[in-house]
Structures are given as structure tokens and as C-alpha cells.
Amino acid sequence: MGNEMEVNRVARAQCMVVSLLAAMLSTACLGFGSPGARGSVGPPVPVSVLIVGGSAAVGWVDTTGLGYVERGLLFYGERAHMNFAFTNRAIPGARIVNRVVADNYGTWLRSLGPGGIVVLAWGLLNDLRRKTPLSVVRERLKGQIHLALRHADVVVLVTPPATRASFEQEAAAERRLVRAEIGVARSFHSPRVYVANVFRRETAYVKSRHLSYQSLMDGVWDPNTRGHALAGQLLGTDLEGVLPADRVTRQIARLRDGDTARSSRPAQA
Numbered sequence: 103m104g105n106e107m108e109v110n111r112v113a114r115a116q117c118m119v120v121s122l123l124a125a126m127l128s129t130a131c132l133g134f135g136s137p138g139a140r141g142s143v144g145p146p147v148p149v150s151v152l153i154v155g156g157s158a159a160v161g162w163v164d165t166t167g168l169g170y171v172e173r174g175l176l177f178y179g180e181r182a183h184m185n186f187a188f189t190n191r192a193i194p195g196a197r198i199v200n201r202v203v204a205d206n207y208g209t210w211l212r213s214l215g216p217g218g219i220v221v222l223a224w225g226l227l228n229d230l231r232r233k234t235p236l237s238v239v240r241e242r243l244k245g246q247i248h249l250a251l252r253h254a255d256v257v258v259l260v261t262p263p264a265t266r267a268s269f270e271q272e273a274a275a276e277r278r279l280v281r282a283e284i285g286v287a288r289s290f291h292s293p294r295v296y297v298a299n300v301f302r303r304e305t306a307y308v309k310s311r312h313l314s315y316q317s318l319m320d321g322v323w324d325p326n327t328r329g330h331a332l333a334g335q336l337l338g339t340d341l342e343g344v345l346p347a348d349r350v351t352r353q354i355a356r357l358r359d360g361d362t363a364r365s366s367r368p369a370q371a
Contacts, residue, residue: 173334182347
């Protein structure tokens with residue numbers, strides 16, 4: 103699908119705290135565990151989250167409408183006692199070079215306000231299918247991370263969920279692209295840049311348990327609701343390890359107060 107397909111989905115920005123109920127019920131019914139009931143524990147002001155990416159990040163085919171990214175953050179937030187206000191700007195069919203993203207990313211960051219979380223969750227398969235040069239992928243991702251840091255936000259790079267193509271025709275190429283984007287994120291050496299490698303976790307999970315990956319997929323390019331549920335749980339679990347709640351909460355508080363220097367210091371051992 104082309105870059106402009108369903109561009110009107112950009113207007114679905116969800117500037118609200120999303121209910122956990124749909125994700126909780128769907129995930130429990132699918133047999134991948136339940137995030138648990140969402141309580142009132144959390145900071146008085148929800149953490150603003152901007153999500154940028156392609157169809158999987160927008161929740162394409164997920165009957166709950168959440169998608170693996172929001173599912174994962176809600177899973178994590180319940181355990182970390184953090185509430186989130188999501189603005190989902192992901193676009194079905196979008197590549198990292200998408201014009202809508204390029205033209206509006208700065209505006210989205212300004213609307214987010216300092217001390218937010220920017221989730222970059224590119225599906226990568228659209229770039230593989232349309233042969234976006236690897237150097238361009240690196241350049242665009244580097245620019246997006248740089249702008250988010252300059253805007254005084256926390257960045258979470260989330261690698262894509264597994265699809266049928268991940269196990270078949272694009273397996274090797276997608277692994278290379280995932281390694282490349284992780285390399286870009288880590289090249290910043292910033293304590294405000296985090297990486298959650300859903301792709302590695304999910305492919306390993308499916309293989310180690312000898313699951314039928316077809317049961318998690320909708321066609322070749324997207325996970326189905328069951329696939330989103332699994333990827334979301336794996337993302338939430340990964341975030342518990344890579345995004346320590348006390349540390350990120352302090353970072354966000356300092357960024358909101360305009361203290362970018364202290365929020366960018368490496369964590370003390």
C-alpha cells in the first residue's frame with residue numbers, strides 16, 4: 103500500500119488516556135496473559151506519548167484498535183504505575199521517508215510538550231518492499247531521534263512485530279534493517295534514548311515454542327489481533343527491563359522543569 107493510503111488516519115490522534123479494558127480483555131482471551139486491572143495509581147499528570155510509524159503501530163487489523171505499541175505501553179504502565187496520554191500519528195503503509203511525517207514531525211513534537219515520550223515504531227517492511235536505501239533509513243531515523251532529544255523528550259525505539267514476511271521472504275533483510283536502526287539509536291549514547299527489540303523477542307518466542315506463526319498473522323505484512331496481543335505483551339515485558347520506571351519518571355520531571363542537563367546525565371551505578 104502506498105504512502106498516502108489512509109493518510110486520513112493521521113487525524114485519529116488519540117489525545118486521551120486510553121482505557122486498558124479492551125487490551126486487557128483481548129489479551130487475556132487470547133491466552134497471552136492479562137495486564138491486570140488498571141488502577142488509579144500514577145502521577146497526577148499523564149505522560150504524553152507521541153507514536154510515529156506504520157500500519158502495525160497504528161493497530162492495523164487489531165480489532166481492539168490499539169495495536170502492539172499501545173498495548174505494550176499500557177502493559178508496562180500498569181506495572182510501573184504510570185499513566186499515558188497517547189497521540190498516535192502512525193500511518194498505514196508509511197515508509198520512514200513519508201512526506202506527511204517529514205512535514206509535520208516538528209509540529210507534533212511542539213504539541214507534545216517537553217518531557218514527553220516519543221515512540222518511533224517503523225514497520226520497515228514498507229521500506230524493504232519499496233527499496234528505501236539503508237543509508238536513507240539511517241539518516242531519517244537519526245534526524246527523528248535528534249529532533250526529539252532537542253525538543254527535550256525521551257525517545258523509545260520500538261522494533262517491528264513479527265509478520266509472515268519476517269519468517270519467509272524478508273527474513274534476512276528485515277533482520278539487517280532492525281540491526282541498522284538499533285545501531286542508529288545506540289550511536290547517540292544518550293540516557294534518554296531507549297531500545298525495545300520486539301522483533302528479536304517475538305521471532306525467538308515463536309521459534310522456541312514451535313508456534314504456528316501463520317496463526318498470528320493477517321496475510322503477509324501485518325500481525326492479526328492475536329499477533330498484536332503477543333507483540334504487545336512482549337513489548338511491555340521488555341520495557342520493564344530497558345525503561346526503569348523510577349529513572350524515566352525523574353527524567354520526565356526534569357525535562358518538564360527545563361532541566362535538560364540533569365535529565366541527560368548517565369545513570370549512576
